[in-house]
Amino acid sequence: MAVAPAEALARTDLAAAVRGRDPAVLRAIVEDYLPQILRAARGAGLSAQDAEDVTQETFTTFLEIAPRFEGRSHVRTFLFGILCRKIAETRRGFARQRQHDPIDDAMESRFKTDGSWMRPPAAADALVRLDEIRRFLAECLETSPTAQRMAFFLQEVEGLPRQEICKILEVSATNLDVMLHRLRNRTRECLEAKSVGGSP
Amino acid sequence: MMGMPSCREVTRMIAGGLAEAPARQRLGVRLHAMLCRHCRRYARQMRAIGTAARELLARPSGEHESLERLRKALLGRIEPPL
Numbered sequence: 001m002a003v004a005p006a007e008a009l010a011r012t013d014l015a016a017a018v019r020g021r022d023p024a025v026l027r028a029i030v031e032d033y034l035p036q037i038l039r040a041a042r043g044a045g046l047s048a049q050d051a052e053d054v055t056q057e058t059f060t061t062f063l064e065i066a067p068r069f070e071g072r073s074h075v076r077t078f079l080f081g082i083l084c085r086k087i088a089e090t091r092r093g094f095a096r097q098r099q100h101d102p103i104d105d106a107m108e109s110r111f112k113t114d115g116s117w118m119r120p121p122a123a124a125d126a127l128v129r130l131d132e133i134r135r136f137l138a139e140c141l142e143t144s145p146t147a148q149r150m151a152f153f154l155q156e157v158e159g160l161p162r163q164e165i166c167k168i169l170e171v172s173a174t175n176l177d178v179m180l181h182r183l184r185n186r187t188r189e190c191l192e193a194k195s196v197g198g199s200p
Numbered sequence: 201m202m203g204m205p206s207c208r209e210v211t212r213m214i215a216g217g218l219a220e221a222p223a224r225q226r227l228g229v230r231l232h233a234m235l236c237r238h239c240r241r242y243a244r245q246m247r248a249i250g251t252a253a254r255e256l257l258a259r260p261s262g263e264h265e266s267l268e269r270l271r272k273a274l275l276g277r278i279e280p281p282l
Contacts, residue, residue: 023278023279026278027275027278030271030274030275030278031271031275034267034270034271034274035263035267038260038263038266038267038270039257039258039260039263042257042260042263043257043260048260048261048262048266051260051266052266052269052270055266055270056270056273056274059270059274060274060277063274063277063278107211111206111207111208114206115206115207115208115209116206116207116208117207117238117239120238120241120242121238121241121242121245123241129248130248130251130252130255133248133249133252134252134255134256137249137252137253137256138256141253152253153253153257155217156217156250156253156254157253157254157257157258161220162217162220177212177216180215180216180217181212181215181216184215184246184249185211185215187249188242188245188246188249191245191249192245
């Protein structure tokens, strides 16, 4: 109880303390990472209830397997990894990317063969106005699969390095790129259709 | 535009997340964008989407209540009953 969470997490023997189930350290990890894990679950598109459930499962598993924590990856990576495996259990093909995604064709059709724009992004000022984006973003993100939303969340909101995201999602760097492209382009197309096409 | 990435390549680099791209690539994108208003627009839109996403996803609704319940459920399990 006397140990401050930040202090507990800065210990150089953190992995050993986790393995030994040091209560101060485990408590600090729960306190510190609970909001991040919950937010990631919500960020990937889970409902409030599902996100709460999967967060609880994630930490329950973490506390169970703590004695086997080798410390080869950061506690954060480890926790996000458990979270993604839990989500994958209920969503088949979670991190598997479709060979073919209509958004790839949609993007491809915007370019000429020499790689320059044929149909450039619409000049809608609305698409750079934050209040306009805010109106439709949640809805447009819904059109992407969970794993892509998780990848986007981890990069854009959490600001995690690419390598760590690959480890968490158990995907290659190339695969991660594909996921991020698809999500960003699909979201952009959706926003463009809403603000330019005029149909709300 | 000799040696400069094409619009297609530029959008791919931007959509993958530029922050960690090698300096050479980032420079290529910057130079290209200086000359190409379409790619500038694409980049601006992507940045705006990022900003809006950070706002939207960093504070999900009902977060406090969920966290309260989770803390209660999880912290109680840590101290081994003596």
